[in-house]
Amino acid sequence: MLKCSKDMDKFVVKNIIIFSLMLGLILGLLAPIPYVGTFILFVALLLSAPIIMLYLIMDNRLELTTTKDSIITGAIVGFVVNISFSIAYASVMAILAKFINYSSNFILTTMIVNSPIWLLGVFIIFIGVLCATTNSFSGFVTYYIINFIRDMYEKQLPKNKEDDDFTLQK
Secondary structure (H helix, E strand, O other): OOOOOOOOOHHHHHHHHHHHHHHHHHHHHHOOOOOOHHHHHHHHHHHHHHHHHHHHHHOOOOOOOOHHHHHHHHHHHHHHHHHHHHHHHHHHHHHHHHHOOOOOOHHHHHHHHHOOHHHHHHHHHHHHHHHHHHHHHHHHHHHHHHHHHHHHHHHHHHHHHHHHHHHHHO
């Protein structure tokens, strides 16, 4: 069982997993499109944690209080997005390869169609660990960027409030 910090409860982890599954499914379905697949892979490898984290923070479902929370959140997002992305992409590419003989990446499509399931599973888990690592780093960076923006906003807020009080007193 995953141990979370005091601020991350089961409800938050459930939301993170659900939104990660949806993002991975969407990316996996869009990846076979020519010229879009490379960008989609970049999003899955590096940008999925910031996307999910920013959405959940803006929706008031996630509050990142420590760097540990951001790293754990990024790792969960990266691994789950990769699993759902891989399942969706492998299914779509297998169907496209069998029925209409389409392949956006010949080597990858051949591996998906002709490899044994256990080998495909090992490859997906290996890439999942890679995605978890890169997304935990991008989640860490996202945490610091969010805190930097909050600090800048809080420094500007008292100035603006004093200015508003001064104009009201005149």
